[in-house]
Amino acid sequence: MSGADILFYMLAAMILGSGILSVTTRHIFRAAIFLLFSLIGVAGMYFWMQYEFIAAVQIVVYVGGITVLIIFSIFLTQQAGEKLPEQKMGRQLFAALAAFCGFAFIMLQILRHSFIGTTKTTAEPSVVNIGNQMLGVEQGGYALPFEVVSILLLAALIGCIVIAVRNKTQTT
Amino acid sequence: MFIVNYIKDVFNALKSLAIGLRRTLFYFTHHKEIITEQYPDNRATLHLADRFKGEVVMPHDENNEHRCTGCTACELACPNGTIKVVTKFDMTPEGKKKKAIDKLVYHLELCTMCNLCITACPSDAIKMAQTFEHSVYDRSQLTKVLNKEGSKIMEGVE
Amino acid sequence: MWSFSNIADIIHEWLNKTFNATLATLFEMVIAGVCVIGLFAVLGLILVIMERKVAAWIQIRLGPNRVGPKGMMQSMADTLKLLVKEAMTPDGADKFLFNLAPYIAMMVAMLLMAPIAFASNFMMWNLNIGVLYVSAISSVSVISILMAGWASNNKYSLLGAMRSGAQIVSYELSAGLAILSIVVLSGTLNLNEIVLSQADGWWIFKGHIPVIISFIIFIIAVTAETNRAPFDLAEAESELTAGFHTEYSGMKFALFFLAEYVNVFIVCAIGATLFLGGWMPFHIGHWEGFNHIMDFIPSSLWFFGKTFFLIFLIMWFRWTFPRLRIDQLLNLEWKYLLPIGMFNLLLVTAIAILGWYF
Incomplete structure (x- = not known):
């Protein structure tokens, strides 16, 4: 077993272990923290595969964004230090x-998919390549989906502003 | 115009921040005029402000005479019973009885240095001293008798 | 000539000669880890005494002046005191998370050290996406604060943690936009390449007005991100009794305290790298003679000089400005820094495309 294998198993154990702990713990805040460790483990897996960009994006989006959002909603709705009631058996x-x-x-998809062994040199996942691909208009470029996503974000932003403005006029 | 006001806002804010920073930089680079008193080391040169009040004392002159008539104005003026005047009656040369103090008891542990006794005193017999190292091992040592042993009232003070 | 990169090369060669590759890598990792921990300790000692001295001089005081010559050993004494103190865990606290939080704070600070170029050819991890990595990892630091605030089971801690969370999440945006303007100009995310792109002048001079604006935004945003005054309402001593670390004592408190100072060092190092040229000596365009003279000063001295200048700047802010209210804090970010930052990024992009920089 090489060093890389050991690292892989350590990361996998971290992801799975904290995932299991996240669903079994009865403290809601601990569940969020274990989820966070699981997501960090996934980011570590990307680092292990040397996809640094994806790893950093994983941390930005899931750890820095979504988990913080989850924690904030826990802060605003739950009491510190209280255990959640046991769920019903049916649930x-x-x-x-x-x-x-x-x-x-997912397992079915993976098992049924026949992976093709490649001898080509792997594309270098540098940021420049990713940027060119993202904004490319020729075959294989993602310009159209990129623009669609940006329109979605713009709509969300405008929606936020509309909601904020309406609340203000109601209260005054 | 909204935009003009906005830009003006930002510039004014930056300017006021810069003024504040300049002030503190001036202090930072001019640390000659340190205001820290390095107290136990500079006992000899320690400078206290005039308004600083340490404890009540009764000044005596070289003949061991004070100015207190025993009128108890200070005792009445004191809000928390710090001063207790014990009076006695002296015989004057003419054979009259005259009121004088036997002891002027001062409880430093109760005193708040409010200065009311000093302003109440009609004959300027007591004043505030600037001593402040009052710590002692026993509380009873804070109860002081202000007039000295065998002292008597100064001539001409009524 | 002795330099950091030479020493690193010698150690690397010796290890590879003596051991096989895996073992050599392992030893190098251990050495790097020990170096980082040592750097943390030294930084903690230096920055604490520096902060106290700067504070004292700005307020025309003397500052610590008893332990050692001119009080320079004061932080040693403080460290010793914190080490021997009992680290208590409150009864109602969530013990696991309470004890975990300070270590998360330290781990984040350690991870952030990795891609910083301390001297020419001397960095722990020549990472392709250094800038993105730094902004990604620094967003994890909020987790430790939230964890500490929640696990303490104390209303002040929870309030402090919430405030600090809101603050860090919102100020990350404008810090990111300010960083992006340099990424646009230099065309790379690698911190070492960004430094190399400043060989003919630092970006703050080459990029003139827009870069100066983004530098100001960056400094304000990172001051807020590291929870320092005037943005320290997350740990306001007078209102929240120190916020998220109210319940911490002993070494666990010391870890938070150290992490705060190390974070200040890191953001200042990033700022120095992006705007002031990192380890790059002061070069002007094509004045070969002048540039050559400047090269005689070792690159590590340049790096630490610039970083400590920025740290002094942040300390100077702390002892000049009064603390902001939470609404003022969010107003500043969302109504001023963010719109200005976005507009500025547009401006930077325009001058980068048109080539209107030196």
Whole structure:
């Protein structure tokens, strides 16, 4: 077993272990923190694969963005130090079934997909390449989806402003 | 114009920040005029402000005479019972009785240095001293008798 | 001539000669880790005494002046005191998270050290996406604060943590925009290449007005991001009894305290790298003679000089400006820094395309 393998198993153990802890703990804040560790582990996996850009984006979006959002919503709605009540059996079963279905679906896809061994040199995932690809208009470029996403974001921004302005006129 | 006001706002803010920074930079580069008193080391040269009040004392002159008539105005003026005047009656040469102080007891541990006794005194017998190292090992040492042993009232003070 | 890169090369060669590749890499990792921890300790000692002295001189005081010559050993004494103090955990606290939070803060600070170029050819990790990495990892630091605030089970801590979370999340945006303006000009995310792109002058001089604007925005934003005065309402001593670290004592408090100072060092190092040329000596265009004279000063001295200048700037802010209210803080970010930063980024892009920089 080489050093890279050891690192891989350590990262995998971190992802899976904190994932399991995240769903089994009864403290809601601890669940969020374990989710965070799981996501950091995924980022570590990207670093392990030397996809630094994806890893950094994973940290920016999931760790710095989504987890902080989750933690904030916990802060605003929950009491510190209280345990959550035990869930009903039916709900637990349903959740387990849903998780299993998702897992089975993905595993099926992976097993049925025949991966092609490649001898080509791998494309260098540098930021310049990613940028060119993202804004490329020729074959394989992502200019159109990129613009669509930016329009979606713009709509969301305008929606935020509209909501904020309406609240202000109501209160005064 | 909104935009003009906005830009003006930003510039004024930056200007006021710069003024503040210039002031503190001046202090930073001119640390000759340090205001820190390095207290236990500079006992000899320690300078206290005039308004600083340490404790009540009764000045005596070289003949061991003070100006207190025993009128108890200070005792009445004191808001928390710090001063207790014990009076006695002296015989004057003419054979009259005259009121004088036996002891002027001063409880430093109760005093708040409010200065009311000093302003109440009609004959300027007591004043505020600037001593401040009052710590002692026993509370009873803070109860002081202000007039000295065998002192008597100054001539001409009524 | 002795330089950091020479020493690193000698150690690298010796290790590879003596051991096999895996073992050599492992030893190098250990050496790097020990160096970072040592740097942290030294930085903690220096920055604490520097802060106290700067504060004292700005307020025309003397500052610490008892321990050692001119009080320079004061922070040693403080460290010793913190080490021997009992690190308590409050009864109602979530013990696991409470004890974990300071280590997360330190780990984030350690991770941030990796891509910084301390001297020419001397950095721990020549990372392709250094700038993005730094802004990504620094967003994790908010987690440790939130964790500490929640786990303390104390209303002041929770309030402080919430405030600090809102503050860090919002000021990251304008710091990011300010950083992006340099990325646009230099065309790379690698911190070493950004330094190399300033061989004919630092960006703050080459990029003139727009870069100066983004430098001001950057300094304001990182002051807020590191929770320092005038943006220290997350740990306001007078209102929140020190916010998220109210309940911490002993070495756990010291770790938070150290992490704060190390974060200040890191953001200042990033600022120095992006705007003031990092380890690049002061060069002017094509004045070969002048540039050559400047090269005689070692690159590590340039780097630390610039970084400590920026640290002094941030300390100077702290002892000049009064603390902001939370609404003023968010107003400043969302109504002033962010719109100006966005407009400025547009301006920088325009001058980068048109080539209107030196």
